[in-house]
Amino acid sequence: MWKHIAANALTLGIVVIVCLAGLVQLGKSRWAEPGPLAEAAFFEVPRGANLDRVSVALARDGIVSSDSIFRIGTKYAERDRDLKFGTYEIPAGASMPEVLDIITAGGPSVFPYTVTYLLRARGPEVRVRERVPGQDAPVEVATFAPGVDATPEAYTDLVARGVPITWRVSVAPGLTSWEVVEGLKGADFLEGVDGLVVPPEGSLAPDTYDVARGSDAGDLLQRMRVAQERILAEAWAARVPGLPLETPQEALTLASIIEKETGVAEERRLVSAVFVNRLNQGMRLQTDPTVIYGITNGQGGLGRGLRRSELDRTTPYNTYRIDGLPPGPIANPSAAAIRAAMDPEETDFIFFVADGTGGHAFAETLAEHNRNVAAWRAIEAARQSTSGN
Template sequence: MTGDGAGETATAIDQKKAAPGKGRRLLLWVLLSALGLVLLGAAGVGGLYLYGKHRYEAEGPLEAPEIVFLKRGMGLNAIARVLEEEGAVDSALIFRLGVRLEGLSATLKAGEYEIPAHASMQEIAKLLHEGKAILHKLTVPEGRTSHEIVDIVKADPVLVGEVSKVPEEGALLPETYLFERGTSRDEILARMAAAHDAVMEELWPARAENLPIKTEEEAVILASIVEKETGVAEERPRVASVFINRLNRGMRLQSDPTIIYGITGGKGPLGRRIRRSEIDGATPYNTYQIDGLPPTPIANPGRAAIEAVLNPPETKDLYFVADGTGGHAFASSLKEHLKNVAAFRRIQRERGER
């Protein structure tokens, strides 16, 4: 072998040895580049996360409190869109992402909310999660008929839907009810009926012994008469005792409101005095002409009237008449009662009333 051939062989060997070193350096550069891209990506994602978190927790754009209504059935996307449209949040996207990261996406509740001024997206999400919606108030006075209560419910501008039917007389509990915007009229009437049932379930078992009323329905009928006879809360027990005493003695109740109900059917006030012919006229409700109780309640009594009937005070009273001050004068004898009637007539004459 000549010298030149030996040199070529050595060079080839050196090149072969160098090739693996270049491959390792290339792989290292690839790995370093990939790691750099990952770190850059992570830094970018981290930066975006911190930016979004800052926006989510920062003061909101509202300069003053804003009322926002979220309808039932709305999902997170729709809620975020409404909040953005109402100016409560400045990014529906960030609100959605923040809510999802907090695990609240399925817990936001519908309703009417007052969003405070400068409330952050996080604070708004908490408000909706806790369901602290605005509550509206509907007050039903004692002694209203079912037709009158339906009119009250129909007139409320916050309730929705139509009333499917007028509830039975005496089936509703007069009370103040709180409800959210979007509640239907049938829903609020159903709540009144449920409240009435709950009161009867509580009070009926605790009734006094030996009452002349034997069923819950009879208790409600008599309570409705008590309710219509007096607008003075303190008088209810005593008025109840008069009717209980009369029933125990087999006396007719002789209650004017029962005559009126027989004429109007509970669809509105009579608007005038009762005529003599109406006192003498026979209707199923005229307790001047029938024995015992009328066939149904004549109004919807409140809890106090029901309690008064189920646990009346022990009195000897059999009569009462208006005393001219808004209350009544009670008597245990007809003679005493006639004196009270004469006194009331005198007051009427002095006032120029007929």
């Protein structure tokens, strides 16, 4: 009898082992197979959430086929403590290992909506975009100029509902510090805008900055200053030898002039070369943007062409009348303009003028420059004749 009982027990044990092996194999198969998500979707890992809570939410949202298999697989991989707070985009059909990789990677949250506050010379603009899961290009929700256009209902509704939003401030290159501060005053999602002090000219790095709603505008300006200090220090350390620049501040001043003279990326080092060659030869820079800055003190654009009397008037910024660089920057230059100031193109150009395409024609001699000027004036005359008709 005991032999019979032992045989039955052995048989039962084998059956149990076979069943467990089958369950393990099934679990492994479901762990690695494509998930049930039919379309890409956003998923939020709440702050402080544990694996049990996240697993249940993933199964509830149809991202994984089984919360228990996801939980067991995550523990087996020893990654149950690696969950990172944030909002993530999960692609359609993502397997459990792929989902786990995404929600443990961390990094910036991918919110469905992005509000970008653009600071431009003609005034700020707000762009509201929706990111549709699975699509590369965001969808435009609203665009408006605060203080000029009526605030769209789509924007106010998103804010009122507390929808997760990525807030950004984008600063265009070439703005003066006054223009940056004035522009920030219209940002209704920032605090402390009324008490802002205008930072030194040139000290703000044009870039796009992620911010939190309700954060302090002064802190944002400080981030811009720290970024510009780093950019300037790195470029100064890597500058080419023989430049007629004695300090990083002089380099920043030259970079600001380059920034205002051209918006064509391929031209920056050529424009830099013209000014460096002029400084080396003792020629005056003769650049209109510095004259304009001397008139406006950086508080907005001139809104008209320069008058002969203004070009003839001696001011610290009139580079038609003074030698060398003006006393300081005339705008906040981009990193590209700063690098161009310290690494000009190797060329003998000492003149340039607009060529009608948005760029410039460069010349080594006055005779060649005069021909380029004549060509530009002919283009201007033709445009005026056309517009007059």
